Every structure is written in C-alpha cells, then in structure tokens.
Amino acid sequence: MRLLSFILGRAAVALLTILVIVTAAFFLTRLAPGGPFDAEVDLDPLVRANLERTYGLDQPIGIQYRRYLGALAAGDLGPSTTYPDRGVSELIADGLPVSLRIGLAALAIATAAGMAAGIFAARNRNRPVDALVMGVASLGVALPAFVVAPFLTLLFGIYLSWLPVAGWGDGSLRHWVLPVVSLALPQVAAIARLTRGAMLETLSADFVRTARAKGLPERRVISAHVLPAAVLPVVSYLGPAIAGVLTGSVIVEQIFALPGLGRFFVQGAINRDYGLVLGIVILYASALILLNLLVDLAYGWLDPRTRTGR
Amino acid sequence: MTGAQTRRGPVALAAARFAANRQAMAGVVCLLLIALLAIIVPLVWPHGIEEASLDRIAQPPSLADFHWFGTDANGRDLFVRAFYGGRISLAVGLVATVIALVIGVAWGATAGYLGGTVDLVMMRVVDVLYALPLLFLIIVLVTVFGNNIILIFAAIGAVEWLTMARIVRGQAIALRNREFIESARAIDLPPGRILARYIIPNAIGPVIVYATLLIPINIIIESALSFLGLGVQEPLTSWGLLISQGAAQIDSAPWLLGFPAILLVLTMLSFNFIGDGLRDALDPGARG
Amino acid sequence: MLLEVSGLRVAYPARGGEVAVVRGVDLAVAPGECLGIVGESGSGKSQTMLAILGLAGPGARVSGSAIFAGEELVGMPQSRLQGLRGDRIGLVFQDSITGLTPHMRIGDQLAEVLVVHRGASPGAARAEALQMLEVLQIPEPAYRLGQYPHELSGGMRQRVMIAMALLCRPALLIADEPTTALDTTVQAAILRSFAKLKAHAGTALVLISHDLGVVAGLADRVAVMYAGRIVESAPAEQLFATPRHPYTKGLLASMPRLDGPPGGPLPAIEGQPPDPAAVADTGCAFAPRCGIARPACMADLPQPAAVGPAHRVACHAVEPA
Numbered sequence: 001m002r003l004l005s006f007i008l009g010r011a012a013v014a015l016l017t018i019l020v021i022v023t024a025a026f027f028l029t030r031l032a033p034g035g036p037f038d039a040e041v042d043l044d045p046l047v048r049a050n051l052e053r054t055y056g057l058d059q060p061i062g063i064q065y066r067r068y069l070g071a072l073a074a075g076d077l078g079p080s081t082t083y084p085d086r087g088v089s090e091l092i093a094d095g096l097p098v099s100l101r102i103g104l105a106a107l108a109i110a111t112a113a114g115m116a117a118g119i120f121a122a123r124n125r126n127r128p129v130d131a132l133v134m135g136v137a138s139l140g141v142a143l144p145a146f147v148v149a150p151f152l153t154l155l156f157g158i159y160l161s162w163l164p165v166a167g168w169g170d171g172s173l174r175h176w177v178l179p180v181v182s183l184a185l186p187q188v189a190a191i192a193r194l195t196r197g198a199m200l201e202t203l204s205a206d207f208v209r210t211a212r213a214k215g216l217p218e219r220r221v222i223s224a225h226v227l228p229a230a231v232l233p234v235v236s237y238l239g240p241a242i243a244g245v246l247t248g249s250v251i252v253e254q255i256f257a258l259p260g261l262g263r264f265f266v267q268g269a270i271n272r273d274y275g276l277v278l279g280i281v282i283l284y285a286s287a288l289i290l291l292n293l294l295v296d297l298a299y300g301w302l303d304p305r306t307r308t309g310r
Numbered sequence: 311m312t313g314a315q316t317r318r319g320p321v322a323l324a325a326a327r328f329a330a331n332r333q334a335m336a337g338v339v340c341l342l343l344i345a346l347l348a349i350i351v352p353l354v355w356p357h358g359i360e361e362a363s364l365d366r367i368a369q370p371p372s373l374a375d376f377h378w379f380g381t382d383a384n385g386r387d388l389f390v391r392a393f394y395g396g397r398i399s400l401a402v403g404l405v406a407t408v409i410a411l412v413i414g415v416a417w418g419a420t421a422g423y424l425g426g427t428v429d430l431v432m433m434r435v436v437d438v439l440y441a442l443p444l445l446f447l448i449i450v451l452v453t454v455f456g457n458n459i460i461l462i463f464a465a466i467g468a469v470e471w472l473t474m475a476r477i478v479r480g481q482a483i484a485l486r487n488r489e490f491i492e493s494a495r496a497i498d499l500p501p502g503r504i505l506a507r508y509i510i511p512n513a514i515g516p517v518i519v520y521a522t523l524l525i526p527i528n529i530i531i532e533s534a535l536s537f538l539g540l541g542v543q544e545p546l547t548s549w550g551l552l553i554s555q556g557a558a559q560i561d562s563a564p565w566l567l568g569f570p571a572i573l574l575v576l577t578m579l580s581f582n583f584i585g586d587g588l589r590d591a592l593d594p595g596a597r598g
Numbered sequence: 599m600l601l602e603v604s605g606l607r608v609a610y611p612a613r614g615g616e617v618a619v620v621r622g623v624d625l626a627v628a629p630g631e632c633l634g635i636v637g638e639s640g641s642g643k644s645q646t647m648l649a650i651l652g653l654a655g656p657g658a659r660v661s662g663s664a665i666f667a668g669e670e671l672v673g674m675p676q677s678r679l680q681g682l683r684g685d686r687i688g689l690v691f692q693d694s695i696t697g698l699t700p701h702m703r704i705g706d707q708l709a710e711v712l713v714v715h716r717g718a719s720p721g722a723a724r725a726e727a728l729q730m731l732e733v734l735q736i737p738e739p740a741y742r743l744g745q746y747p748h749e750l751s752g753g754m755r756q757r758v759m760i761a762m763a764l765l766c767r768p769a770l771l772i773a774d775e776p777t778t779a780l781d782t783t784v785q786a787a788i789l790r791s792f793a794k795l796k797a798h799a800g801t802a803l804v805l806i807s808h809d810l811g812v813v814a815g816l817a818d819r820v821a822v823m824y825a826g827r828i829v830e831s832a833p834a835e836q837l838f839a840t841p842r843h844p845y846t847k848g849l850l851a852s853m854p855r856l857d858g859p860p861g862g863p864l865p866a867i868e869g870q871p872p873d874p875a876a877v878a879d880t881g882c883a884f885a886p887r888c889g890i891a892r893p894a895c896m897a898d899l900p901q902p903a904a905v906g907p908a909h910r911v912a913c914h915a916v917e918p919a
Binding site for chain 3: 216
C-alpha cells in the first residue's frame, strides 16, 4: 500500500509538472516575436490572415490555450505548419517507433557494455588492462555523439562499406548499428567509470569480508554481495543517462537522416513550427518523467534502506 | 606528515596537491595553449576568417601558404577559423557557466539558508526542471527568441544552474547551524549579508569544482546547437558549426571535421582532468 | 593441537620493500580451549588470524606455518580455504553498520552458509538458521529472518554474525573484537553465550581484543602481542596474577579493577604503539616506551623464554626460570 500511494503521489506530481511545461511552453511560443509565417517576407496581409485563421492564431490567447489543452486531453496535438497535411500527433506516431527503438537499444547496450567494462576494470585493478579500459572511458566521456558519428560513418560506411552511411531504409538492423553505437558510446564510457568506482568501493566494505569469512565461493561473493550494492550508483545514473540518450538521439537522427522524433523536432525548431516543437517537448518530458519514476522504483527495490522511513 | 606541511594553510595544501596531479597539470597546460592560440591566431594569422578564394577550394592541410589545417569548401583557411571558432565556443562555455553560477548560487544559498517553506518551494521548482530534457528547453528558448549569440549564452545558462543550486543548498544547510553563522545572526546581520559574507564563501570549494565541470558541458551544448543549425550562424563560427560543416564533407575532406573535433575533444578532456584534479585537491578524502 | 601456528610472518608491499605487520608468531589452540589474544590496534593480532585463513588484504605475503587439524593452511589454495571458512572455522568481526550485506535479508545471509557448505535446501537451511537464532536468544527470531541488517540493533547484528559463524558447528571460532562496538550489558550477554558455547559444544575459541577485561573472564590462556610479536603468553590466571613483561604489567595497571582503590586516575602506558614500518628487527620494539629499558634492549631482540610452566616472556629484564 505504501508503494501504491508512493506511485500515485509521484504520478500526480508528474502530471502537474507536464501541465506546467505545456502552459509555459505554450505561452512562451505564442508570445514570442515572429511566427511561422515570417519566413515568407512579402506575404500578402490577406493571405497571412487566412493562414492565421486556419491555424486558429487569430483567436485571443486564452481561447487558444483552452482549445490546445482540450485537444491535448483527447490526444490531439494540433496541426503542424511544416507538414500542413498531417497533424502533430500523426507525425509523432510516425517518428516515435524509430526513436524508441534506437533509444532503447542504445540504453541497453550502454548499461550492459558499461557495467561489463567497469567490472572487468575493477577486477583487474591497477593492472595495465585497467588503465587501458579507463583511459578509453575517459576519452569516451569527452567524445560527443556528433564527433563520434561522422568518424564511424567514415570508417564503416565509406572506407569499409560495411554499413549504410545514412537513412532508415527498411528499418533492418544494418541501418541501426551506427546510430545506436554513436548514441551509446558516451554513456558506455560514463557507466564504465561509475561501475568501476562503485565496485572498488564495495569490495572494500566490511560485509564483503564477512561474506568471504563465511567461505562463500568468490563467484557468489561477487554476484550476491558485491554486485547488487555496486549497481546502485549505476541505477541512480540511469536517469541522467536516459536524458543523455534522448538529447543525443536528436543529434544522431539528424546525422544519419533517420525519420525519428528528433529530426522532426529540429525541422520544427528551424521552421518555427511551434505546434510540432511543443508536441515533441511534451512527449519527451513525459517520457523522461515516466522513466525517472521507474528508475526510482528500481532503486527502492534494490536498496532496502530507502524503503523504510518513507 | 612533516612539520612544514602542517604549518601551511588549507589553500596552499590544496594547491600543492593539485600541482602534484599530473593529469590535471597537463589539462591546465593544454587548455592555456588552446585559449592562447584562440586569442592570438585570429589577430596575427596571414589569412582572414572570411577570406575566401576560389583557386584553393577544399585543399588538404599543407605547410605551404599557411594553410596548416587546409581550406574549406569556400576556400577559407581552416586554421584561423578553427581558433576563431574556439574563441566563440570557449566564450559561450564561460559566459553560460557564469550565468548558471550566479543563478544557481543565489537560488541554492537562499533556499538552504532560509529553509522551511521557502526551501521546499524553491527546491520543488528545481526538481521539476530537473526532470526535463534540458537541451529541448534550450532549443525552445532559442527557437522562440532567435539564435542571437547573446541569447544562446543566456538560454544555456538559464537552464544549466540546477545542479549548482542543489550543491550550494546542501552546503548552506550544513553551514547554517555552525557557530560562526549563529554569532553573525546573534549580532543581527541581515540574511543577505550573512549569505554573501559567510555562506557563499564557505561553500566555494564544491562550486568551483562543479563550475569547472560545467564549462565543458556548456561548450558541448553550444556545439550541439550549432551542429543542428540552431546555434551560432555564419559568418560567425564555432567548433560545433565547423564540425557540422566538416561532417557534411567527411568523404571528400575529412580534415574539415578532424581538426575542429580534435580541438573540441582536447578542450573537453582538459576541463574534465582539471575538474577531477580540483575535486581531489579540495576534498582528498573523497577518493581512495 | 587443533591449531598450531609457528613462525608466522605477514608483510605488505610498500614503497621500497615491504612492511611486516606480523613478525614471527607462535600460537597453539587445543580443542575446546579458549585462547585470548590481546594487544593495541596495529599489534598484528587480527592480521595473524586473517592471514592464516587467506583473508589478509591484497598483496599480503604470508610465510611460516599454520596447521589446522593436521592441514597446512599457509599456501593452501583459496578454494580449499573457502571450504574451511564458515564450516570448520567460524569468524566473527567487530560489529559495524556495514558488517552484514545491506541488501540481503538476515535469513538469506544465514541460510547461504548452510547451502554452500552442506548443500542444504533453502527451506532446511532457514529452519536451522531459525534454531540458531533461538539458541543465541535473539528476540522474535522468525521475524528477524525477514528483516534487513539496518532494521536491527548493533547487539542483534552482532549475534546474527555469531549465529552465522556457528551454523556449521565449527571446531574453532575466531572472534575479532566481538563486543567492542557494543554497550556493556550486550557485551556481557555475548560473552556469556561464548562461555556456554565452549562448555556445551566444545568449540575452541580464539578471542581477539584490545581489552584485557573482555578476555579475562573467558580465556584459558592469554597471548599478549606488541608490534607483530607475542611478548608474553601464559595461562590466564597466571598472567593476571603475575604478569612479567613490562607491557603486560602496563596493560593490567590501566585496567579498571573492582578490587582496586576507588577514584583516582588509571595509569596509562606512555607513548604510542609504533608504526609497523618503523619497527626494526634489532632491539625490543617496546623499549622506547619501557620504564626499565636497558642498553641491551635497544640492540638485541629479546627471545621468548620460559619463566614458569607454560609461561613464556620475551624481555631482557626478566630472568628465565
């Protein structure tokens, strides 16, 4: 019951947060100087008025806001000025599967590979392989996706011609590999560093000595006593990692010309397509809030100390 | 511990520890070099930033004719552009960090020192913003207010102060009940003076460390914005914009990507090493 | 003898060589006997026991001999040592908040010992664990099995750790400062359970403590360690009645006594125990703090010599019997 009320409480806060974001973003975009039709310099005032009427921009702002919220509750994010024949909701429905797939794949790879590298380095502490893995990780943290991706393209796409340079094609695995790797690499490096530090700290804890004194085989000491404790900092880093993958995906989708949300978002931002930008920000914010809630729940499940006293 | 060491003050001790950290010192040297070149090169280089020439389009690096980093698709010299871009990138990183610093320190110190409901409300605001994808907010801000370079500074700084606020709040809470603050309160110093005179100076260590680590983050954000075409615009340039232009021609002229990318990554690494070195120097117990 | 240690040496690599923390220790424990090892922190008393069980820190160099029930422990592969630890030899450490694994329920931490060593089913292991908690008089034992370490008091955590060490009915229990972090009543209760254990189960006990008082009530024999060596060993009564080494005398004098004069400050031994890196093999390590040191004490290492039946002292100022 405590868990349920915790989830409900967090969900209420999340909903409120999203409402605040919608409101702030809505008024920010509507009150801003310049609108989506500013690019066409010599727009006839009559045509302009017509366009504004089509998009409901001639109404008082309060009414526009109420309409937007009403439509939002029904799952309709309004029209897009960049793609006039399709609504924002439709565009999101198109882009979401692509973004979701590369995002989740990158996150899974980052966690698995990062933890494996960190554990490996910790178990080989102060040996040359440790220094090597951690050196690469230090570099990886400093390499943003927009630097990694072009180089990977050059190597695997152009010189070796193993993988497509860009595009989604039929959505087959070949088209995912480079975007997912570019997206995952900085997080792999960060998680590897974090895991190594946590492993070393845990290995020197008193309870590890107790476990060894019990005569447990080393494998069991590591798997049952060390890892669950060492994984906690990694779990709390997952929130920022998810945010990093989300933002990274905007850049990676741009580089590899993938038809995902990030690409629509950048197109929308360049064209001042407020409906599209607003819709995608709401979606990303909701996803991030939801995933952070899941991370918090996982943390509580892994660390009994946080469960009591709440 | 020798007698000489115990007699030195904490600042001198931290400085000695920092100077003994080879990675951190390498970071300092590398960063100073890049910063110096970013200042000097555009002033003295024989080629101008916008000096284009049709007879030397996209030439690979060569020592002849001072095109050390080669030329771009418009025949402009990359060496001078790379360091000019570094000026902008470093400036954005620094100014955005200062803005974040000012907002974060003021916000965190106020919340932590006043406590109670004020603290609760202020930190709830931080929690809410924390849950947001920050790059998206910056893009919204830049979209709405236009990608003027001053606005880019402001948009990044206005969004990246959250962690700073949390750090300072934690320090302020820890300091609030210490004796010297209590005596300051006892002689009726106004809260603003107590914050400025006692709380903030005493919280400075972690703030410096975090600020050092925030600069590269902000440089990356600027670069990402410029890479997407939402940041610095021609005729100005920055590392992100150069990398973006280089990435577009990576098959024909890889040096256009290579040199700005190397400068950016070296800068990132330098700041990270300096930040880690500062943390270890200021808080030697934090790492084993 | 159940455990016979001779010439044990433990050293750690250090800048420009190594630092020895145990410098040639001889010990013997008979079945069912309680040996007390006393010394200040850094005297090597814990390192001696950790080293023979293969639990010394990374890089430790262990030499000498430690024979347990006919088997040489020094140089034994970890896999075989694992089979002994927790099964034939139980180990209890000083209570700390992180002494038990924080993310595991008490029941699981107890049961895994039996699962690993005896191949017991989880159900049977739990039942035995419950029984052991009852034996150690932990209140509401069934409820404790489902709790996490942070939900227990320090005294209860310590008894859980003792239960853990006793589950496989070891022939030898090594308790390293088992009562140090606890308050006096809990301390007394835990020492009483050790006494019962010795009397009923015939378990041999090595009790390591910096506190002579803890050792006094329980030990059959006492070894006093200083700077990695045993400076005096004797049957407990004899050691308390007629201590011979100046260090032992100092320790005893600084101990509060019910039969001593009330009030008044307790005399303490002047100075600090030496840094292991600064101990040389020439001369008595205690000499700088010793009230009766003579020139020979600085030059020659005193060898242990018998001064009575089973009473050995390493001191130039004590005439051998």
